[in-house]
Amino acid sequence: MTKTKMAIHSATKFYETRSGSTHALDNVSLDVREGEFLCILGPSGCGKSTLLWSMAGLHALSGGEVKLGSETITQPHPEIAMIFQDANLLPWRNLAKNIALPFELKRKPPDQARIDSLLERVNLKGFENKFPRELSGGMQQRASIVRSLAVDPSVLLMDEPFGALDAFTRDEMNLLIQEIWMETRKTIVFVTHSISEAIFLADRVVVMSARPGRIASIYDIDIPRPRPVDIQTKPDFIARVLEIKGSIDHGRGAAAGLAIT
Amino acid sequence: MDKALGNKIPEFNKKPGGAGGSGLAGLSSFGSGDHRSKLEIVVIILVAVVIIGGSEILLRLFNVPQYIIPKPTQIVTALFTEWHFLWPHIVITLYELLTGFFIGGSIGFILAAVITQFPFVEKVVTPYILLLVTTPMLALVPLLILRFGFGSEPRIIAVALASGPMVMINAATGFRRVDLAKIALARSFGASTLQIFTKIRIPMAMPMIIVGLMVGSIFGLLTAIGAEMVGGAEGLGNRLTYYSALIRMPQFFAIIFLLATIGISIYIFFFWLGKKWASWEA
Numbered sequence: 001m002t003k004t005k006m007a008i009h010s011a012t013k014f015y016e017t018r019s020g021s022t023h024a025l026d027n028v029s030l031d032v033r034e035g036e037f038l039c040i041l042g043p044s045g046c047g048k049s050t051l052l053w054s055m056a057g058l059h060a061l062s063g064g065e066v067k068l069g070s071e072t073i074t075q076p077h078p079e080i081a082m083i084f085q086d087a088n089l090l091p092w093r094n095l096a097k098n099i100a101l102p103f104e105l106k107r108k109p110p111d112q113a114r115i116d117s118l119l120e121r122v123n124l125k126g127f128e129n130k131f132p133r134e135l136s137g138g139m140q141q142r143a144s145i146v147r148s149l150a151v152d153p154s155v156l157l158m159d160e161p162f163g164a165l166d167a168f169t170r171d172e173m174n175l176l177i178q179e180i181w182m183e184t185r186k187t188i189v190f191v192t193h194s195i196s197e198a199i200f201l202a203d204r205v206v207v208m209s210a211r212p213g214r215i216a217s218i219y220d221i222d223i224p225r226p227r228p229v230d231i232q233t234k235p236d237f238i239a240r241v242l243e244i245k246g247s248i249d250h251g252r253g254a255a256a257g258l259a260i261t
Numbered sequence: 262m263d264k265a266l267g268n269k270i271p272e273f274n275k276k277p278g279g280a281g282g283s284g285l286a287g288l289s290s291f292g293s294g295d296h297r298s299k300l301e302i303v304v305i306i307l308v309a310v311v312i313i314g315g316s317e318i319l320l321r322l323f324n325v326p327q328y329i330i331p332k333p334t335q336i337v338t339a340l341f342t343e344w345h346f347l348w349p350h351i352v353i354t355l356y357e358l359l360t361g362f363f364i365g366g367s368i369g370f371i372l373a374a375v376i377t378q379f380p381f382v383e384k385v386v387t388p389y390i391l392l393l394v395t396t397p398m399l400a401l402v403p404l405l406i407l408r409f410g411f412g413s414e415p416r417i418i419a420v421a422l423a424s425g426p427m428v429m430i431n432a433a434t435g436f437r438r439v440d441l442a443k444i445a446l447a448r449s450f451g452a453s454t455l456q457i458f459t460k461i462r463i464p465m466a467m468p469m470i471i472v473g474l475m476v477g478s479i480f481g482l483l484t485a486i487g488a489e490m491v492g493g494a495e496g497l498g499n500r501l502t503y504y505s506a507l508i509r510m511p512q513f514f515a516i517i518f519l520l521a522t523i524g525i526s527i528y529i530f531f532f533w534l535g536k537k538w539a540s541w542e543a
Contacts, residue, residue, distance in 0.1 A: 058445050082449040088442050092464045092541040102450040105460065131541060151450070 005068070005187045006032040006055060006155060012063035013050050013213075024050045026212035027064070032155075035185045039192060039202035041244070047213020048191045049159055055189065056082045056157050068155070078106070081153035083161045087140035089132040089147075096128035099147045111150060118146045122176065138169040142176070149180070158190045162197070171229045174200055182225060195241050196232050199223075207244060217247055331511040336518060339511035347500065351519060354485055354497045357413050358523075361420025362481040366474060368421070369428030373473075374458070377436035387433075393426035399487040406492045416488040416496070423484035424477035431473025435466030468539035475531035482524060 013025040024047040032038050040048045053059040055066050057076040066073040068080065081102075089098045099119075103110040119125045122142040132140055141161060148156060158177075162170045178201060181188055192198050198205045202221050209216040221240070223231065231237050313333045319325075320332045327335060340347075376383045398419050405415030443465070447457050463470075489498025497516050504513040 053445070056449050058448055076449050076451050078451060080449075082446070084442055084446060086442075088446050090443060090461070090464070092467070092539075101447075101460070105447060105450045105452045105456055133541070 002033045002035060004031045005034040005036070006073075006189075007067045008032075008051070008055070008064070009067070010064040011051065011054060011061050011066065013047070013054065013059070014062045023212035025054075025061070026214050028208075028213065028215055029064075030206060030215060032187060032189055033203075035187055036203045037181050037188045037190065037201055039190045039198035039205045040208060041192060041195060041198040041205050042208035042213070043193060043210055043248075046208040046210035048208050050213065051208075052082075052157050052159050052189060052191050056080055058082070078151070079153050080155045080157060081148035081151060083141075083144055083148050083156060083158040085160050086164050087132070087137070087144040087161075089140055089144060091132050094129050094131050095124065095135070095143050098132070098143060099150055102147060102151045106151070111152075114152070115146065115150050118149055121180070122146055136169075137165050138173060141165065141173060145177070145180070149184070153186070155187045155189070158188065160191055160193065163193070170197070175229060177201065178226060195244050196237070199237065199240050199244070200227060200229075200232060205244065207248060209248070219244060328508045328510050331514055335511040336514045339509075340515040340518065343512055343515065347497075347516070347519070350495060350497050350500050353413065353495045354489065355523070357416045357488075357496065358420055358478070358481050358485045360413075361417040361485065362424045362478050364417070365421030365423070365425030365481070366428045366477055369425040369473070369477065370432050370470065373429045373432035373436055374462075377433050383433070390426050390429055393422065394430055398423040398484050399491070402488045402491045405488075411493040413495075416485055416493075419484050419488045420481040424481035427477035427480050428470075428473040431476065432466060432470045435469025435473075436462060438465060438469075440465065464538075468535070468542045471531055471535045471539050474534075475528065478527050478531070479524065482520075482527065486520065 008028060008030045011025050011028040013023075015022040015024055028047075028051060040051065042048045050059060054061050055073065057066075057073045057080070060074070068077055071077070073080070089095075090101065093101070099115055100110045116125070119128070122145060124139065124142055124146065127135065127139065127143075132143075135143065144161075162173045165173060174197060177188075177190075180186075190198075190201055199219075199221055205219045205221060207216045207219070208214065219240070223237070316330075317333045320330060331339075372386075376386055401422065402415060402419050405418055409415040409418070439462070443461050444457055447461050452460065485496070486498035486501070489496035490502050493499055497520060500516050501513060504510075504516065
């Protein structure tokens, strides 16, 4: 197969809290292949966000390591960009200044040509002077995608980016991210708690179980691309959803917190 | 259909204006409205004309003596004829206010920024800051005068002591509102601790910082005037005692008018600053 982009070796994480320590990740090992779209799926509290934040270098692990190529990730890396829940735009900056933030932090002039073409690509041209509060949730998240892609990272980590959006906008965003992935072939690790979103987007779906967070199973999704939105109503697709749901139910009784849609 | 809602587009993710409690909107009556309409301005001016004109007429009608309440025309006349006597005192009061506020405000701001990074220190220091906020610093002025004399120093110190804790307590509230996701965002793009402070923490605290500066400077003005009334021979506060002792009421009211103008100017300045730097919240 293709070569490994990021490797996680027996990642373990405890959160020390006042009420004692929480075991968030237990011995998680995973290889992310170069240029692959990987979805991490699991109920809330399964440690999927913890895993992603560790991959971004935002969290220290209690044990194990994360590698990008030959480098060990202990702090944020310029090749890795993160896309957060709820867009996470700075409300006191307009769109253009929000997108310029990564360049500002790296003390580099913004790559205006690249930013403009990305804005064009996600249909946000002409909104540069708008403030986040003036934009819809979908537009905000598109802006945050532009912000992350503007610095041209090779890995995109997405932490439930469309979780707060309505179903229609979510479909739209899933299509957009699929197109962007097909055009740029970046390595994307996408965390979600929606089974169908994971299957729709991913080359591989990694299912995690909770308390402590472990990898329960990995599914290869060989549906040809581009995948249209209505594929989610096809029997083959639904069979895959039910298969994954079944495996989760089998593992933990009731699949509370996991949505089929 | 509700008439007020009739031409409002339902907006995503928007809190109702002014209901936030904290921030500028909570403090300023201007906060909720976008722009004052022409009609509002005309009515406000009209009310002023009615009050001033009405009092002029009533005072003339009932023949109220000048030493009880002077007529508005007398106040305006006094303002112009005494201007060259009043001018140096305005400068002194403003000098005391600005110097004291600058010293107190900077210390308050820096303390707030540093202390909020250390929860334990913050918990220990806060009660003492509260003590400084709630104790009228005017009470210290006689003591300060004993130590520093009748010049500007004791008043500058009093202004700094009155405004600093106000700035600090509000700025600290602002700095305490950390949004971990925004800090993580900056970190993920390789931000240093200093960059997180200047690009995330300060802008996020800005609405509360401006509220603190506004309240602090008004407190400072109050303290400056009070301190001038306690002792010394200069400043608008001193002039108030001076003219009231001589029962020169038109001059007395002219100074009140000047003080109101300074106060309103401070308010307008910070309101403008808020619009400029913190409008994203209100």
